[in-house]
Structure formats: structure tokens, C-alpha cells
Amino acid sequence: MARILYDLTASGDRRFSPYCWRTKLALAHKGLDYETVATRFTDIDRLNDGPRLTLPVLDDNDVRIVDSWAIAEHLEGHYPDAPSLFPGSKAHARFMNNWTPTIHPPLLRLIVLDVYNALDAADQAYFRPDREAKFGMTLEAFVEDQDAHLKAFRAALNPIRETLKIQPFISGDTPAYADYIPAGAFLWAEAVSECEIVASDDPVAGWMQRVKAVLN
Numbered sequence: 001m002a003r004i005l006y007d008l009t010a011s012g013d014r015r016f017s018p019y020c021w022r023t024k025l026a027l028a029h030k031g032l033d034y035e036t037v038a039t040r041f042t043d044i045d046r047l048n049d050g051p052r053l054t055l056p057v058l059d060d061n062d063v064r065i066v067d068s069w070a071i072a073e074h075l076e077g078h079y080p081d082a083p084s085l086f087p088g089s090k091a092h093a094r095f096m097n098n099w100t101p102t103i104h105p106p107l108l109r110l111i112v113l114d115v116y117n118a119l120d121a122a123d124q125a126y127f128r129p130d131r132e133a134k135f136g137m138t139l140e141a142f143v144e145d146q147d148a149h150l151k152a153f154r155a156a157l158n159p160i161r162e163t164l165k166i167q168p169f170i171s172g173d174t175p176a177y178a179d180y181i182p183a184g185a186f187l188w189a190e191a192v193s194e195c196e197i198v199a200s201d202d203p204v205a206g207w208m209q210r211v212k213a214v215l216n
């Protein structure tokens with residue numbers, strides 16, 4: 001097989017990494033076949049001998065690419081005849097790559113316990129102390145006051161929401177990588193959580209349905 005994606009996986013084969021979703025959307029957009037290797041947090045150290053990697057990792061015909069943005073650039077450079085991930089300009093997508101981390105923290109405050117509960121026992125034993133050290137508090141304290149976190153997350157989506165009031169996709173008339181970057185966050189939540197992170201009549205919800213069609 002020419003292309004292998006190491007895809008972060010929770011129990012029940014749930015694929016939940018927002019960054020891996022960006023790559024799966026990019027591969028689908030390009031129409032490129034690939035296989036995934038279900039990879040738990042505690043499997044990551046087995047992928048290499050050097051410093052710990054992050055996922056996604058893509059092995060494309062013996063070339064290894066780490067980091068979702070680097071993978072998108074690689075796919076665009078190596079498969080120029082397939083539909084472009086950056087139609088018009090890469091600058092727009094680069095901005096989204098730098099902006100989207102602003103919506104991850106408020107989303108994490110909504111779903112991190114669901115992420116934890118979705119993991120198998122070995123990954124839970126890694127995840128809880130690692131994240132609690134990063135947050136400086138327990139996971140339970142981190143998610144306290146869900147109403148306030150939901151409000152903060154939905155407010156953080158305003159730039160996307162306002163854009164979608166006048167065009168169907170962040171990239172314009174058709175979806176491209178600038179859409180897939182924030183879309184990964186929604187697929188992350190959907191994989192592990194029942195939380196209704198956007199209301200069904202929110203323009204963002206309609207956009208997500210349209211973006212997901214790329215995966216079909």
C-alpha cells in the first residue's frame with residue numbers, strides 16, 4: 001500500500017484527532033487512497049526511535065510526513081493534478097491554520113472528559129496525568145461550568161459564522177483546506193461526545209454537513 005495514515009484511535013475504533021481529520025479530509029479532497037493504522041496515544045512511541053511524534057503521521061510511498069499542515073503542503077506539491085487544497089492562494093488556509101487553535105481550548109473544556117472516557121485503560125492512564133499537569137487542575141475541574149464554556153465556544157465561532165452567512169464554505173463556493181482545518185475540531189467532538197456544540201439552526205452546523213460530504 002502506497003499511503004499509510006497513523007490515525008489516533010479511542011476504544012470502539014473511534015477516530016477522534018482533529019488534526020488527523022484535517023488530513024483525512026485533505027486526502028479525500030485529493031481523491032487519494034490510503035490505509036489507516038489505528039494508533040492509541042500509548043502506541044505513538046513505537047512509531048520511531050527519536051523524540052515523540054504527534055499524529056497525524058503519513059507515510060506516502062516511503063516518505064514520512066509529520067504534522068497536518070506539512071502533510072497538506074506535501075499532498076498539494078506531490079499531486080498537483082488532483083483538486084487543489086489551496087485554490088487561489090495558500091495564504092487564506094495558513095491564516096485558518098493559525099486561527100483555529102483559538103477554538104480548541106473552549107471546545108476542550110466541553111469535551112475533554114468525553115475524550116478521556118472514550119480511551120481504553122492504557123491510554124486513560126497516560127492521558128489524565130499528562131493533561132491534568134498541562135491544565136494545572138483535574139479534568140473534572142477543567143470542565144466545570146459547561147454552560148459558560150458552551151457560550152464561549154459558540155462565541156469563538158463568530159468569524160466562521162459571519163463568513164458562512166454570505167458564502168457556503170470558508171473557501172468560497174466549494175470546500176478546501178481552509179474549511180478542513182476548523183472542520184477537524186467538529187469531527188473530533190462528534191467522535192467522542194454527545195454534546196451539541198452548535199445549535200442545529202446555526203449556519204456552522206449546515207456548513208459541517210456540507211464539509212462532511214467530502215468524505216463520501
Ligand SMILES: N[C@@H](CCC(=O)N[C@@H](CS)C(=O)NCC(=O)O)C(=O)O
Pocket residue numbers: 008017018019020041044053054055056066067068069
Ligand atoms: N501541529 C500538529 C499537532 C498534532 C497534535 O497535537 N496531535 C495530537 C493528537 S490530536 C497528538 O498526537 N498528541 C500526542 C499526545 O498528546 O501524546 C499537527 O498539525 O499535526
